[in-house]
Amino acid sequence: MARLCTQMNPLLEERVLKRLHQRKIFTIVDILQENADKLIQITKLSYKEILQIRQNIIANYSAFPVKGIDAYNEILSNTALIPSGIESLDAMIGGGFLTGKIYEVCGSSGSGKTQLCLTVSAHIAHDFKQEVHYIDTKTDFSGKRVQEVLESKGYHDEVIGAVMERIRVTRIKDVYELFSFLQHLKTSLHHDQDGHHSVRIIILDSLPALFFPFLGKNLNDGKISLFFHCKRMSTYELPSYTVLYVMIHLLSGLTLMNQMANTMKYIVTEYHVTFLVVNLAMQLLEEENVAGDGSNECIPQDGNLVICDTMKPALGKYWLDIPCTRLFIHKINSTERRQIAVMKSTSLSTKKRCKVLINQKGVISALGSE
Amino acid sequence: MLRAVTSLPLPGSLHLRLRETGFVYYEDLCDGKGYGPEGNKLVKQWGIDEQLKRLASVPPTKSALDIWQEECTSPHIVTFSKAVDDLLDGGIVVGEITELCGAPGSGKTQMSLQVCVDVQIPRSFGGLEGEALFIDTSSGFTPARLKEMAEACVDHCQLVAFHQDQEDMGQQIENFTVDAVMQGVYYVATHDYVELLAAIYSINDFLHQKRQVRLVAVDSLAFPFRNGILNSLLRTRLLCDVMQELRMVAVKHNVAVLVTNQLTTKIGPGNSHLVPALGDSFGHYSNQRLMLGNLQRGRYAAVLFKSTRRQQSSAEFQILKSGIRDCSVSVK
Numbered sequence: 001m002a003r004l005c006t007q008m009n010p011l012l013e014e015r016v017l018k019r020l021h022q023r024k025i026f027t028i029v030d031i032l033q034e035n036a037d038k039l040i041q042i043t044k045l046s047y048k049e050i051l052q053i054r055q056n057i058i059a060n061y062s063a064f065p066v067k068g069i070d071a072y073n074e075i076l077s078n079t080a081l082i083p084s085g086i087e088s089l090d091a092m093i094g095g096g097f098l099t100g101k102i103y104e105v106c107g108s109s110g111s112g113k114t115q116l117c118l119t120v121s122a123h124i125a126h127d128f129k130q131e132v133h134y135i136d137t138k139t140d141f142s143g144k145r146v147q148e149v150l151e152s153k154g155y156h157d158e159v160i161g162a163v164m165e166r167i168r169v170t171r172i173k174d175v176y177e178l179f180s181f182l183q184h185l186k187t188s189l190h191h192d193q194d195g196h197h198s199v200r201i202i203i204l205d206s207l208p209a210l211f212f213p214f215l216g217k218n219l220n221d222g223k224i225s226l227f228f229h230c231k232r233m234s235t236y237e238l239p240s241y242t243v244l245y246v247m248i249h250l251l252s253g254l255t256l257m258n259q260m261a262n263t264m265k266y267i268v269t270e271y272h273v274t275f276l277v278v279n280l281a282m283q284l285l286e287e288e289n290v291a292g293d294g295s296n297e298c299i300p301q302d303g304n305l306v307i308c309d310t311m312k313p314a315l316g317k318y319w320l321d322i323p324c325t326r327l328f329i330h331k332i333n334s335t336e337r338r339q340i341a342v343m344k345s346t347s348l349s350t351k352k353r354c355k356v357l358i359n360q361k362g363v364i365s366a367l368g369s370e
Numbered sequence: 371m372l373r374a375v376t377s378l379p380l381p382g383s384l385h386l387r388l389r390e391t392g393f394v395y396y397e398d399l400c401d402g403k404g405y406g407p408e409g410n411k412l413v414k415q416w417g418i419d420e421q422l423k424r425l426a427s428v429p430p431t432k433s434a435l436d437i438w439q440e441e442c443t444s445p446h447i448v449t450f451s452k453a454v455d456d457l458l459d460g461g462i463v464v465g466e467i468t469e470l471c472g473a474p475g476s477g478k479t480q481m482s483l484q485v486c487v488d489v490q491i492p493r494s495f496g497g498l499e500g501e502a503l504f505i506d507t508s509s510g511f512t513p514a515r516l517k518e519m520a521e522a523c524v525d526h527c528q529l530v531a532f533h534q535d536q537e538d539m540g541q542q543i544e545n546f547t548v549d550a551v552m553q554g555v556y557y558v559a560t561h562d563y564v565e566l567l568a569a570i571y572s573i574n575d576f577l578h579q580k581r582q583v584r585l586v587a588v589d590s591l592a593f594p595f596r597n598g599i600l601n602s603l604l605r606t607r608l609l610c611d612v613m614q615e616l617r618m619v620a621v622k623h624n625v626a627v628l629v630t631n632q633l634t635t636k637i638g639p640g641n642s643h644l645v646p647a648l649g650d651s652f653g654h655y656s657n658q659r660l661m662l663g664n665l666q667r668g669r670y671a672a673v674l675f676k677s678t679r680r681q682q683s684s685a686e687f688q689i690l691k692s693g694i695r696d697c698s699v700s701v702k
Contacts, residue, residue, distance in 0.1 A: 002372065003398040005406075026392020109653035110676040118678070121434075134434075139466070139617060140657055142679040143438025144459075167434035173614060177429045179377040184428040186371060212610040212651055215603045259377050266371040282650040283636075314651070335682045359681065 002027045008060070009053050016043045028057050075100075078272045082200055085123025086116075088354040088365030089340060093325065094347070097274040099200060102264055104323035106279040106313045111329050112338050112358050113278045114140045117205045119362035120276065122149045124201055125166040126159070133202040134169045135181065137209045141169050149362035175210040175256050182263045189271040199273055206278035208314045214253025254318060261322045277323060281311040281330075313343075320344075337366065372397045378425050384418065396426060445498055447489050447585060447626055449481065450523075451696045453685035454672050458660070464498070464584060464626045467616055471631035471646040472662035477670045477689055478630040479510040481662065482587045484694040485628060487519045489585040490554045492542035495527055499542075500584025501554040503576065505569050508593040511557060520551035522692030556580070563594040563608070570612055577623045584625050586616070591629040592647045606651050613655040629656075646675075669697060 003026055006012055023042050025031055031039070032054060039050050066074075083096035090096050097103055107113045118141070121132045134141060146167065150160045172178050185202070192198050268275050313319070313326065326344040331337070336359050342352045355366040372395040375388050391412060393399055399409035399422070413419050446461030455461045462468050462485055470478045486504055491497025504511060524546060531543040556576075560566040570588070577583055591612070599605040620627045634647040646653060646661070653659070659676040665686070673684040686697045 002394050003392060021392070024390075024392070027394055030392070109650060109656075110659070114678050133431075138613075138655060138657065139621065140678050141434070141437060143434050143436075143441050145679040146434050147438050148679075161435055164434040164438060168431050169434055169437055170429055170431045172429050173618065174379070176377065176379045176425065179373060180426055180428050183373050206654065208651065208654060209610070212655075213607055213614070215607040215610075255376055259374055263371060270371075280650065280654045 002029065004028060004031060009056050011045065011049050011053050016045065019043055028061060032057065080200060080272070082124060082128070082274060084120045085127060086119065086356060086363055086365050088356060089363075092340065092342065092348070092352045092354040093327075097201065097276065098347075099272045099274050100268050101324045102268060102275040102277060102322060104277045104279050104313070104326045105329060106281045106326060106343070107329035108281050108283065108311065111281075111331055112356075112363065113329060114205055115145075115358050116329065116363050117203050117276065117278060118142065118146055119149055121167050121201075121203055122146050122163065122362065126150065126153075126155070126163045128200065130166065131199050132167050133185065133199055134167055135178065135202065135204045136169055136171045137173075137178075137204070137206055139171060140205055141171075145362075148360055152361040172210075174213070175253075175260065178204075178210060178260065179263070182260075182267065186263075186267055186271075189267070189273070199271075201274045201276060202267070203276045204278065206280065207319075208280045211253050211257060211315055214256070257315070257318060261319075264322075279319075279326075280314045281328065282314050283311055338363075373426075375399070378422070380418070380421075380425070384416065387416070400426070444624075447485055447498060448491075448496075449484060449687075449694055450488060451685070451687035451694050453696055454687050454694070457672060457674050457680070457683060457685045458658070459680055462585075462626045462628060463658075465620050465624050466657060467613070467620055467627040467629060468658045468660060469629050469631055469646075469656040470660050470662055471633060471675075473633050473644070473664070476662040476664045477687075477694070478662055479589055480515075480689050481694060482589045482628055482630060483511075483516050484519055485585060485626075486516065486555050486587060487523045487551055487693070489626070490546070490551050491523065491527065492539075492546050494536065494538045494542050495530060498584050499582075501556065501580065501582040502585040502587065503556045503558070503573065503580075503583050505558045505560065505566070505586070505588045507560050507566055507588070508590050509559070510589055511559070513552070516555065517548060517552060518691055519693040520548045524548050524551065554582075556583070560594065563598055566591075566594045567608065567612065570615055573615075573619050574622070577619065577625065581623075583623075585628065586619065586625055587628040587630075588616075589628075589630045590632060592632040596632070596647060602649075606649060609648060609652050610655060613652070 004012060004017060004020065006014060006017065008028075019042050020026075020031070025034055025039075025042070036047065036050050036054075039045075040047055043050070045053075078099070080099050081094075081096040082099065083090045084093075105113050105116055117134070121134055124130065125132045143164065146164060147160060150163055155163070170181055172181060189199060264275050264277075267273060311328070311330070323344075324346045325342065325348060328341045328343040329338055330341075332339050332355075336357050338356050338358060340354050340356060342348050342350050344350065356363050357366045358364075375393055375396055376385060378396065380388075388394075393409070393412070399405060399413065405413055413422060445464050446455070446458070447464065448455055448461045449458075458468070470481055472478050482504070486502040489498050489500045489502050491499070493499045527546055528543055531539040558569050560569050566588075573586060591609075595605055595609060599608070616627050616629070619625065631652075632647045633644045635642050636645045646659065653676070656676065657678060659674075661673040661675045663671045663673070665671050668688050670687050670689060671684055672687060674680055674682055676682075687694055688697050689695075
């Protein structure tokens with residue numbers, strides 16, 4: 001816990017804490033940042049005791065170094081490669097999804113992002129006999145579709161029932177519920193960690209739906225709500241600039257996105273799971289002075305101005321570097337053919353592409369992968 | 371990894387007070403078993419005891435099997451066109467949002483009116499015996515047309531009852547009259563997006579009183595949002611809020627929600643084409659998208675653009691005096 005309490009150190013007695021609280025020193029960060037002389041004044045403890053408290057806190061709360069070889073062995077023994085069950089996709093991403101990483105699937109609406117997630121969750125729940133967590137933000141999850149995919153593989157009804165029992169679907173309506181769920185998941189993963197990994201993949205479909213409600217809040221109308229809050233806040237007799245500063249931060253969805261990314265990264269690294277996140281690709285018409293890369297359709301206009309018709313993932317620049325691999329799925333010509341391309345990756349070549357088909361069997365690999 | 375208090379949807383003033391009293395993490399307030407002594411005092415003092423508990427509660431998790439069972443038992447509202455019903459896996463699904471989009475004159479309003487009548491078909495005829503709420507933004511609601519469709523529907527049911535000669539049918543058909551059908555449609559007219567938002571946010575209360583309502587139609591959702599809002603970010607945000615609210619209503623009250631959308635021209639470099647209006651983000655929000663189009667000689671087409679459970683496919687229907695019907699001769 002970040003708040004100072006009597007259990008942290010025998011020297012931090014009730015009376016000492018009270019004095020610290022009066023001087024607005026509440027958390028371990030506060031006490032580490034405060035000048036030692038001042039702390040002596042406040043707490044009436046000796047210099048030696050203050051140092052002891054600090055060292056104790058640092059020892060308890062800081063990360064400690066591990067030998068490189070130990071870290072390597074730890075990763076080797078705990079990391080797994082989880083095949084998606086779609087041959088051409090697996091070939092492209094090097095065998096499957098690596099645990100400890102966040103993957104993103106992005107594509108325009110109706111391109112098959114949810115279909116991919118449903119198929120992958122059905123495959124993994126069947127092949128690995130493990131639970132798959134599916135976080136559904138816009139009630140897109142379809143049990144009928146999963147059943148259809150499993151049935152088309154020719155499994156028995158009992159097998160299908162057992163597999164579907166292993167797919168755990170949580171429907172959430174806003175980003176705050178996501179936090180509640182992730183915290184809960186974290187605790188439950190922590191309990192059954194010892195040796196066996198009960199959950200290896202968490203699917204989040206879809207992310208932008210959680211953050212669109214924050215759009216435009218810090219633009220034109222942001223000022224209005226800021227003003228509104230300031231008026232209400234004035235009763236607490238604080239310097240107005242503090243209020244302004246805090247409000248700007250609380251209002252923007254960026255804070256929440258940052259916290260969410262942190263929680264996700266914590267879960268994937270600590271409990272060796274994979275996060276598969278769905279993002280929307282939006283078409284943006286941009287005027288740019290430089291030509292885009294080969295994948296974009298660019299037509300030179302007068303002078304050196306170029307209008308690019310690019311598909312860009314939603315959620316802005318901050319989110320761009322959170323996932324380690326971004327897969328871009330898009331329609332090619334016919335209704336059931338799709339191409340999946342690596343858009344960004346820390347480990348794969350971004351030139352890789354593969355082709356898949358979407359039909360009643362779910363997402364299946366098509367011939368002609370490169 | 372602790373949960374920051376800023377990740378709780380509390381008002382800004384409370385966030386500030388928590389910060390002022392040195393509570394940065396939720397775990398400082400509450401350690402899983404209950405509130406700590408300090409946290410307890412503050413929470414009681416501010417009267418947010420219940421609120422905090424609700425906000426930090428974990429959303430329920432179901433298995434895919436449970437969801438499948440729910441889906442299999444949820445009823446559908448027929449459209450009176452077999453081809454369109456097959457396209458939608460049995461009709462308009464209760465508990466979900468279905469989006470109809472199309473150019474002017476493609477039959478969006480006709481389809482909405484038809485469904486308003488069909489939702490009232492008595493149970494013994496395989497209907498839902500419900501009522502409908504029609505939110506009209508573009509003055510497209512025509513009572514005379516609704517009456518025509520109701521007459522045709524009542525006639526049809528009477529014919530079925532006459533041939534089947536079942537007791538419960540006979541009883542229910544007596545109450546199923548044109549007047550009853552007209553009474554079973556609640557009509558709300560809105561004139562700009564503020565009124566529409568107000569109407570949508572009051573659906574929840576309305577449905578608490580009128581528990582018979584099984585269908586909410588918004589015709590057209592796009593119209594008020596396409597004029598009057600200049601800030602496109604604000605528009606996207608409001609639309610997302612609206613969709614979230616409608617989804618909540620659909621699930622909580624187990625009603626079908628039907629929204630209609632218009633088309634717009636997307637101008638790309640070199641070419642331009644017609645796409646559903648309201649942008650990519652709205653398209654992302656909608657789960658089922660049915661595109662309607664007017665073919666020649668009184669034929670209409672319905673194309674399933676987006677759906678999680680059905681493949682993209684198409685059907686044809688026609689609009690007669692009696693309402694939406696199948697094309698008797700299919701041209702394929």
